[in-house]
Each structure stands twice: as C-alpha cells, then as structure tokens.
Amino acid sequence: MGRSLHIIVLALAVVAYGLLKAAPGAFRQDPEDAAVQQLQLELDAEVERGAVGRLATALSFATLANSSAPNHIGNPAPFQQLHDFLERSFPLVYERLKHERVSEYSILFTWQGSNPELRPVLAMSHMDVVPAPEGPGYNWTHPPFSGTVADGYIWGRGALDVKVTVLQQLEAVAALLRQGYAPQRTILLAFGHDEEVGGGSGAGAMAALLASRGVELELVLDEGGIVLMDGVSGPNFKLVERPVALIGTAEKGIEDWEIRVAGVGGHSSMPPTDGSSVAARISRVLAAMDAYPTPTKLGAPVTDWLQALAPAVKLAPLRMLLQNANNWIVNPVLGQLLGQAGKEINPFVRTTCGVVQIEAGGIAHNVLPRSGSIKVNCRLLPGHDSSFVQEYLEMVTRKEAAHVTLHKLPLGSVPASHVAASSGPHWQLIKQAILETLQPPGGLQVAPYLVSGMTDSRHYSSLAGGRVYRFCPHRYTRADIGRVHGVDERIAAEDFLRGIGYYRRILQLASADESSTEAGPEGAAATA
Incomplete structure (x- = not known):
C-alpha cells in the first residue's frame, strides 16, 4: 500500500473513531453470540472405521460431466459404479431414507421428519468432478483417480471439490441413524451429477421436482466457504491472522x-x-x-464480511474502518482501497x-x-x-x-444471488455447528462472504426464499486453494473425519424445531 493510501486510511480512521465515539454501543458483541464462541466440543469419535477407505474408493470413479453430451454425461459407467458403491456402503441410509434417481444419475434422499408442519432442510453436494489432465506439466504425486491413502491424506480428484461432502453427508446420516436420532424437520439430501457444467440436468431437475410437489425449504446448505487456517491475506497484505471460517451468503x-x-x-x-x-x-x-x-461497489455481503472480521484485525485504524464499512463517508473510499489490494480482494468490490x-x-x-x-x-x-x-x-x-x-x-x-442474512437463527445454528466441531485451539472467527464462483444452490434458492448458506467443513491453507481444480487435490484424513462431525451437528440443529435449537450450550452438549 503506497504512502497516499496510508494517508487516506488514517484520515478515514479519524472519521471512524468519531463515529464510534458518537455511538459507543454500536459494535458491542452480542452476549449470546459470545457464549456460542466459547463453546467447543470434542469431535464425536463414533465414526465408522472404514470412512476413509470409502472416500478413497469413491474418488477412484472418474465421474466427469460433459456439457455437450445428452444428460451431460458422456461416459455413464463411472457414475453407475459410484451409485452401486454408495448403495453397498450405506445400506442403512438406503433402507431407512426414501431415495430417488433423478435424471438417471442424480439422487434425492428424503429423511421424513416427525413434524410435517416444519419446512424441510436441504443439504446438497455433487458427484461430478472436473477433468484431471495427466502427462507433461502435470506432476501428480498420485494418479488423480487412484483414490490413494498416503501420508495422512486421501488423494484424488473430488477430494476437495466436492465429492468429499457427498461422503461426509452420507457418513453423518448413517451415524445419526445408528444412534437412533429422529429428526423433527424433514432432511433432504440432493446429490447432482453435472454441477461442473451448470447443473441443469441434475440440481435443476431435482429443484423442479421439489417445486412440482409444492415443497418449500427452510434452509439450503451447499458448498462454498471454507476454514482459512492462514487467516485472510494476500501476497502483500495480512488482514486477519487468526483462522477464519467463511460462510457464503451470496454468490456472484x-x-x-x-x-x-x-x-x-x-x-x-x-x-x-x-x-x-x-x-x-x-x-x-x-x-x-x-x-x-x-468502478468499485462496496455492499452486502462484503460489508457484512468486513464488519465480522473487524474484531480480529490488530491494527486499530483499520479495525475502525472495517467496523464502519456501511458509513456513507467511509464506504466508497474503503471500496476503492480494497479494489487496489490485489486479485484476491478485488473481486469482492467489483x-x-x-x-x-x-x-x-x-x-x-x-x-x-x-x-x-x-x-x-x-x-x-x-x-x-x-x-x-x-x-x-x-x-x-x-x-x-x-x-x-x-x-x-x-x-x-x-x-447474482439473493444475499442471505448474516444474523438470526439460520446464521447462528450454522455458526454454532462450525464452532463446536471445527474450531482450532487458538480460536476461530466466523464471517459471511461473497462466493465469486457459482454453485448448484442457485437452482434451489427460490424454494428457500433465498435462505442459502454455502460452506464446506474443511481447513485450508493458501497452498491448498491451488489444489482445487488443480494438481494433487487431496484432503487430510483428520479433516475429512472432522467434517463428518460437522454435518452430524448441523443436521441435528437444522432438523430440530425452533424450541430445540434455542437450547444453548448445555442443550448442544447433551445432543452432540
């Protein structure tokens, strides 16, 4: 950041300080929110021994969507092999949940809740992956469809994006079934087969099927944000040093x-x-x-993101600027500053x-x-x-x-999508599940953010009134980001198992009625 920008930051900080003095209570942390942040439960150890091996096998099927092929599938064999494998691996899920094949290769599970008056919650993922070129220039440590388990990692295309969450969700539901859990709110699992080429034949068809049945969704949970263990940074700046969990509340x-x-x-x-x-x-x-x-534009959900990060920013002038991201004086200039902060930040304001x-x-x-x-x-x-x-x-x-x-x-x-709320009951239950199951020893900042890519969730948004939250329960370093759609895609076995714990918890919280989700830390600990 150049000298002139430093001067602008300091000038804006003076303005922000004046605003804070005028409204001393404006940025106090919600006491209830603080209590949730202090709650950190141990990962439930009841994860079936073969979970890592099941993910490895699932990654060995080259489930490649093809935009120019009928039904977006050029080679159906790997998709059928994956379907057969999932049915063999999760017999309790297939026995106890209604399962439907949609457009032949997508699958919709329905776990009927005890209270039909409650709108269902939808957790989703996709089974297709992008191609994995091999040969000169592509130095894979392990072949991309080998499903290798080595050095504490599970290697293969789909280990990050996002066949992994198909397995995590099925593992979580199987574990809940084994413990005798009965949801009050119906849980839907929707796994598409063509997200990487638009999702029209998979998620689009499943959303149309639900709409034809008059289904209204309470909440949609999809891929998107992650836990950034390095904090929020770029090549030339460090905004937040502590780990940050990013929940996508909108996408471009x-x-x-x-x-x-x-x-x-x-x-x-x-x-x-x-x-x-x-x-x-x-x-x-x-x-x-x-x-x-x-031109830059600084609006929701990016302003929500900045204000959520503010408590973790060490530099006081910058912290005050972020807290005042919505102020009519600070907002446009802060947007211009962020537009000059590098390619990692620029897409959030342009x-x-x-x-x-x-x-x-x-x-x-x-x-x-x-x-x-x-x-x-x-x-x-x-x-x-x-x-x-x-x-x-x-x-x-x-x-x-x-x-x-x-x-x-x-x-x-x-x-661009609707911007989901970054406060209120839906936000809080996702935040609670993250803090209970994914929080590292040094603490974790949870923040909304804008997803710059696109997900299958857009097909379901109208069924949920825009209540869509995009998050994958995985810890990333900056080096891991380059593995998505890149070479040597992998996930740590420990991280994979931790994510199963997250899905168990979020499905519990989301499938309870409102009185159950307000139980607080004591109630949460009792049901985890």
Missing part, C-alpha cells in the same frame, strides 16, 4: 459477452499504418479494459470482466483479417445486471465504437 452472477471488431484487411506485406487493423483495434480495447476496470478468448480472424499467413472478436466472462456483484456490464463495455470500446459491436452471449447467463 455470470454473463458472457463478445466484442466483435471490424478492421481493414488486405495483403500482409502492406499493413495499415493508421491503426485500422483488427489487431490494432483489439489491442486498444484490451488496453482500455486493463487501464479502466469497472463486477469483474475477464478476457477469456481473443480471435484475430486470420485465414492465411499473408492475409490481414477483416474481423476479430474478444470474448469476456463477467462475474456480477449483487445489484449489478446486464445493463451495468453493457455500459462498462461501451465505455472501454468508445474510441472504437464505429468498428465495434457488443453481443451478450445466451449460454450460462445467471444473475
């Missing part, structure tokens, strides 16, 4: 646009000298996009437009192209829509307007 939207560029063709031996070639015009558009990113493909349109080595294109993938903040993106693209192409046309591509366009 997605749109694809094409910028078509016309230019002067002709023989390559006589290229134009006035900048009228396709290549010159494309280069100017790219330079403008790089020089003029979209609708991003990334260039993913450039076509120069050449037809031969000695012919100048007459047309070309730039394809842009945009990830939209909550509150931004197609008109925002179009206005931005018109701005960066203004100097080439006579030679440029903009086209919104129809495939894959999804608006």
Whole structure:
C-alpha cells in the first residue's frame, strides 16, 4: 500500500473513531453470540472405521460431466459404479431414507421428519468432478483417480471439490441413524451429477421436482466457504491472522459477452499504418479494459464480511474502518482501497470482466483479417445486471465504437444471488455447528462472504426464499486453494473425519424445531 493510501486510511480512521465515539454501543458483541464462541466440543469419535477407505474408493470413479453430451454425461459407467458403491456402503441410509434417481444419475434422499408442519432442510453436494489432465506439466504425486491413502491424506480428484461432502453427508446420516436420532424437520439430501457444467440436468431437475410437489425449504446448505487456517491475506497484505471460517451468503452472477471488431484487411506485406487493423483495434480495447476496470461497489455481503472480521484485525485504524464499512463517508473510499489490494480482494468490490478468448480472424499467413472478436466472462456483484456490464463495455470500446459491436452471449447467463442474512437463527445454528466441531485451539472467527464462483444452490434458492448458506467443513491453507481444480487435490484424513462431525451437528440443529435449537450450550452438549 503506497504512502497516499496510508494517508487516506488514517484520515478515514479519524472519521471512524468519531463515529464510534458518537455511538459507543454500536459494535458491542452480542452476549449470546459470545457464549456460542466459547463453546467447543470434542469431535464425536463414533465414526465408522472404514470412512476413509470409502472416500478413497469413491474418488477412484472418474465421474466427469460433459456439457455437450445428452444428460451431460458422456461416459455413464463411472457414475453407475459410484451409485452401486454408495448403495453397498450405506445400506442403512438406503433402507431407512426414501431415495430417488433423478435424471438417471442424480439422487434425492428424503429423511421424513416427525413434524410435517416444519419446512424441510436441504443439504446438497455433487458427484461430478472436473477433468484431471495427466502427462507433461502435470506432476501428480498420485494418479488423480487412484483414490490413494498416503501420508495422512486421501488423494484424488473430488477430494476437495466436492465429492468429499457427498461422503461426509452420507457418513453423518448413517451415524445419526445408528444412534437412533429422529429428526423433527424433514432432511433432504440432493446429490447432482453435472454441477461442473451448470447443473441443469441434475440440481435443476431435482429443484423442479421439489417445486412440482409444492415443497418449500427452510434452509439450503451447499458448498462454498471454507476454514482459512492462514487467516485472510494476500501476497502483500495480512488482514486477519487468526483462522477464519467463511460462510457464503451470496454468490456472484455470470454473463458472457463478445466484442466483435471490424478492421481493414488486405495483403500482409502492406499493413495499415493508421491503426485500422483488427489487431490494432483489439489491442486498444484490451488496453482500455486493463487501464479502466469497472468502478468499485462496496455492499452486502462484503460489508457484512468486513464488519465480522473487524474484531480480529490488530491494527486499530483499520479495525475502525472495517467496523464502519456501511458509513456513507467511509464506504466508497474503503471500496476503492480494497479494489487496489490485489486479485484476491478485488473481486469482492467489483463486477469483474475477464478476457477469456481473443480471435484475430486470420485465414492465411499473408492475409490481414477483416474481423476479430474478444470474448469476456463477467462475474456480477449483487445489484449489478446486464445493463451495468453493457455500459462498462461501451465505455472501454468508445474510441472504437464505429468498428465495434457488443453481443451478450445466451449460454450460462445467471444473475447474482439473493444475499442471505448474516444474523438470526439460520446464521447462528450454522455458526454454532462450525464452532463446536471445527474450531482450532487458538480460536476461530466466523464471517459471511461473497462466493465469486457459482454453485448448484442457485437452482434451489427460490424454494428457500433465498435462505442459502454455502460452506464446506474443511481447513485450508493458501497452498491448498491451488489444489482445487488443480494438481494433487487431496484432503487430510483428520479433516475429512472432522467434517463428518460437522454435518452430524448441523443436521441435528437444522432438523430440530425452533424450541430445540434455542437450547444453548448445555442443550448442544447433551445432543452432540
């Protein structure tokens, strides 16, 4: 951070301090919340001995979705092998819960609750994984579909994203069934087969099935946030040093646009000298996009995230700024500061437009192209829509307007999600389950955040009134993040088992009626 930014931070901190003096009680911690944070239960040891081996076997099936294949499945054999394996491995779950195959390869479980007046809770995951290239440049320690258990880890594609949570949820339900647990609220488990290519045939079909039955959901639990053991940091900054559990309360939207560029063709031996070639015009558009990113916007859930992190920030001026993230003076300048904090933080305060493909349109080595294109993938903040993106693209192409046309591509366009509450009963029960089962000895900060990618939960959001929370019960270091969709995907066996404990607890809390979930630490300890 440069000297001028330091001056701005200090100036804003003075403003923030004045605001705090004017409202001395504004940022006191909720006493009930403090009590929950102090509660930390031991992981229940009743985890079936073969759980690690079952995950390893599940990872050995190369369940690859294919966007161009019917039902999004090019090779059905690994999916059928996985289904057969799950049914053999969890006989009690298949015996006691209603199970339905949807679109042939997705599966919907229903654990009927004792009180039909309570809306069901839906826990979800997906069985498909992304491809795992091998060969030169891909140095896998263990083959990606070997399901190897070595050095305290379970290795394989899907160990992090997110076949692992299919197994964790089934292990948790099996354990609850063995102990005789009976939910009051119906529990649904929905495992899709094509999330990595949009989820339309899997989660989309299951959501449509539930909607046709008139099902209204109380809560949806999906993948998204994780426990960052290194805290919140980037290459050049350290915002929070203690571990942070991030619960995704919203996710960005997605749109694809094409910028078509016309230019002067002709023989390559006589290229134009006035900048009228396709290549010159494309280069100017790219330079403008790089020089003029979209304006920053600091809103929910990012403001919620900053305020939740504030108590763990050591630098007092910065802590006061984060506490005042919603203040009309602090907010816009803080947004600009965060937009300069690096690629890890920038997506939280900007609708991003990334260039993913450039076509120069050449037809031969000695012919100048007459047309070309730039394809842009945009990830939209909550509150931004197609008109925002179009206005931005018109701005960066203004100097080439006579030679440029903009086209919104129809495939894959999804608006930003609803922002779920980061307070209240649903938030608190997820936070309670995290603190009881995942909290390391030094403590854990729990915060909402904005998921920059997309999940299958968007298919169910309307059934739950937007009450969607995205969290995976796994501890990550910065090095682990690169393993997602990368080489050497793996999860520590200890972390996998700890996550089973989390799902046991969250399903208990979420499937109880309101009077049971308000039992407090004593009640929680008695049922864990």
